[in-house]
Amino acid sequence: MPFFAPEPTPIDVRIILVGNYIEIAELYRFDINFTDYIYLRTDINSFFELEQQTQVMYRYLKQLAKKHNFLEFDDDALKYIIRESCKDAESQREFVINEHNIYSIMCEASGIATRQNKTTVSAEIVQNTIKSITFRLNSMVEDSSNYYKNKQLLLQTDGNVVGQINGLSVIQTMGEQFEYGEPIRITATIHNGGDGDIADIEHKADLAGQIHTKAMMIINGYLSNKFGYSESIPVSANLVFEQSYSEIDGDSASLTGLCAILSALANKPISQSFAVTGAVDQFGNVQPVGGVNKKIEGFYRLCQIQGITGKQGVIIPESNQQALILDEEIITAVKEKKFHIWTVTSVDEAIELLTGIKGGFKEKSTSSTVNEKEKTLKNQTTKEQTLI
Numbered sequence: 001m002p003f004f005a006p007e008p009t010p011i012d013v014r015i016i017l018v019g020n021y022i023e024i025a026e027l028y029r030f031d032i033n034f035t036d037y038i039y040l041r042t043d044i045n046s047f048f049e050l051e052q053q054t055q056v057m058y059r060y061l062k063q064l065a066k067k068h069n070f071l072e073f074d075d076d077a078l079k080y081i082i083r084e085s086c087k088d089a090e091s092q093r094e095f096v097i098n099e100h101n102i103y104s105i106m107c108e109a110s111g112i113a114t115r116q117n118k119t120t121v122s123a124e125i126v127q128n129t130i131k132s133i134t135f136r137l138n139s140m141v142e143d144s145s146n147y148y149k150n151k152q153l154l155l156q157t158d159g160n161v162v163g164q165i166n167g168l169s170v171i172q173t174m175g176e177q178f179e180y181g182e183p184i185r186i187t188a189t190i191h192n193g194g195d196g197d198i199a200d201i202e203h204k205a206d207l208a209g210q211i212h213t214k215a216m217m218i219i220n221g222y223l224s225n226k227f228g229y230s231e232s233i234p235v236s237a238n239l240v241f242e243q244s245y246s247e248i249d250g251d252s253a254s255l256t257g258l259c260a261i262l263s264a265l266a267n268k269p270i271s272q273s274f275a276v277t278g279a280v281d282q283f284g285n286v287q288p289v290g291g292v293n294k295k296i297e298g299f300y301r302l303c304q305i306q307g308i309t310g311k312q313g314v315i316i317p318e319s320n321q322q323a324l325i326l327d328e329e330i331i332t333a334v335k336e337k338k339f340h341i342w343t344v345t346s347v348d349e350a351i352e353l354l355t356g357i358k359g360g361f362k363e364k365s366t367s368s369t370v371n372e373k374e375k376t377l378k379n380q381t382t383k384e385q386t387l388i
Helices: 021-030 050-067 074-090 099-115 122-139 139-149 210-227 255-264 292-307 319-321 328-335 345-357 366-387
Strands: 045-048 092-097 160-162 164-172 179-194 198-201 235-241 269-271 274-275 314-316 340-344
Touching: 045 050, 045 074, 050 074, 050 092, 050 099, 074 092, 074 099, 074 122, 099 122, 139 179, 139 292, 164 255, 164 292, 179 255, 179 292, 198 210, 210 255, 235 255, 255 269, 255 274, 255 345, 269 345, 274 345, 292 319, 292 328, 314 319, 314 345, 319 340, 340 345
Parallel strands: 164 274, 198 235, 274 314, 314 340
Antiparallel strands: 045 092, 160 269, 164 179, 179 235
């Protein structure tokens, strides 16, 4: 059979391929001639500095409205859309351009304003549009709330318990880019003997991702560095995410788990009015995590269900403070001191907030201190008599 070599089709086109780093790497791996075909490559950044690019974003939004024949958006409405873009970026200093989300908000808001015989779209209409979009996607949130109301998910937002703490997680839904915060109860128990290590129940049950497993190892490293420097730790710990039936991954619960273990070791109760999120290193420094706004909103929702007491709040890494872009309801509750947000930089700071006891090693008792002082005085007296 003769070799078939068709002539090139006489067309003049440009092909633009868009993909992430992994997808581009796959092309290079499967086609050794890929570099010969693609002569120009660039990284596209969707994150922009808010202070420098605000006016550019204004022009982009106005042009988008004009292109799709939307009603004109007033300045306050555009500001609120930019605020949502900052929330998507989890930053008070940057915003992200998610074209699908922005288009959906502007299209629906313009339609609502048109039906209300408005000539422009106001910030109030944009706010109500975002609430409507959230309402249509939050059936899982409502189911979760009902579980708390019916005591099918057991969490406390008051009282004090040894070795029990409220963690914060983010649930990602399939299909739509919708996420919501879900509080989770984490418990720790200790027992004598063993190698002084942590038995991570999630890992043993094959319900833990690799990052979660690494986080548990870091907790073990912290405990070994803190308490096992000169001799082995005489007790071991069990750590479990209660009522969790799917895979858990990430390191954002490592601070939470560590505090639960320290509470069990010291036999000191933790205030259940708190919920905690944060990663830690082996030296006890608290590191930033993702999804902090959703996590706070999730715990606030639980507090509303069980009753706001004025003592409830969340503990987050100090480095996450610049990521806070919360709903107006939560901001108002914080201003009125009905809900609280604390930031910490170390495990000791978190433990002090949770237990009311300063973190660190137990000091010697007063009686032993007095005995030591008496011995010192006797020695001084003996020395003085000898000198005389």
